[in-house]
Amino acid sequence: SYDLTQPPAVSVSPGQTATITCSGDKLGDKYTCWYQKKPGQPPVLVVYQDSKRPSGIPDRFSGSNSGDTATLTVSGTQAMDEADYYCQAWDSGDVIFGGGTKLTVL
Amino acid sequence: DVELVESGGGLVQPGGSLRLSCTASGFAFSSYEMNWVRQSPGKGLEWLSYISSTGSTIYIADSVKGRLTVSRDNAKDSVYLQMNSLRAEDTAVYFCARDLGSRTGLVYWGQGTLVTVSS
Numbered sequence: 001s002y003d004l005t006q007p008p009a010v011s012v013s014p015g016q017t018a019t020i021t022c023s024g025d026k027l028g029d030k031y032t033c034w035y036q037k038k039p040g041q042p043p044v045l046v047v048y049q050d051s052k053r054p055s056g057i058p059d060r061f062s063g064s065n066s067g068d069t070a071t072l073t074v075s076g077t078q079a080m081d082e083a084d085y086y087c088q089a090w091d092s093g094d095v096i097f098g099g100g101t102k103l104t105v106l
Numbered sequence: 107d108v109e110l111v112e113s114g115g116g117l118v119q120p121g122g123s124l125r126l127s128c129t130a131s132g133f134a135f136s137s138y139e140m141n142w143v144r145q146s147p148g149k150g151l152e153w154l155s156y157i158s159s160t161g162s163t164i165y166i167a168d169s170v171k172g173r174l175t176v177s178r179d180n181a182k183d184s185v186y187l188q189m190n191s192l193r194a195e196d197t198a199v200y201f202c203a204r205d206l207g208s209r210t211g212l213v214y215w216g217q218g219t220l221v222t223v224s225s
Contacts, residue, residue: 099150100150
């Protein structure tokens with residue numbers, strides 16, 4: 001089975017840049033998405049096809065994917081960005097989620 | 107506006123069964139693939155199943171294969187998740203989700219329905 005590995009936690013100061021990584025074998029050969037998940041709410045797609053943003057997602061969210069690592073970057077992090085973030089890719093027909101990263105805005 | 111509404115959750119005893127429904131509105135349901143995803147308390151997101159727009163292609167996660175079946179009724183704009191032989195570890199919020207396109211990203215999600223497996 002295909003696995004995606006994320007760091008359990010990342011912390012950032014308000015206004016600074018947060019970087020969350022997602023690692024998988026030859027992940028750069030696959031499209032990767034990123035979701036923001038807050039308690040009691042459904043996930044929100046913040047990046048798709050490695051680097052595209054859905055309508056309504058602020059441009060402080062950006063993504064990249066190369067080699068074995070996909071990266072979500074949150075620039076000018078705000079308190080409202082504190083949440084769990086999950087990467088996701090496809091392996092054959094299956095949807096694969098990473099284990100999630102808790103982003104804390106200190 | 108696109109809306110997905112899950113229903114059918116509740117308290118069920120171990121070994122029991124449950125059928126979840128997800129009813130869609132605001133888009134051409136029959137043209138889109140649908141997925142089910144769950145989140146157990148304190149855990150991460152877990153993908154469960156995919157069904158193509160026509161229902162002809164179905165994928166089920168290995169972790170629940172043999173206990174879950176997925177189906178859809180395009181005339182009713184609904185997708186279903188039948189869960190059998192439920193275990194305590196199936197306790198979770200279950201979400202249905204629609205892809206932005208085909209294998210693009212799950213852009214629309216329902217609010218989820220809570221399933222609690224307990225005696």
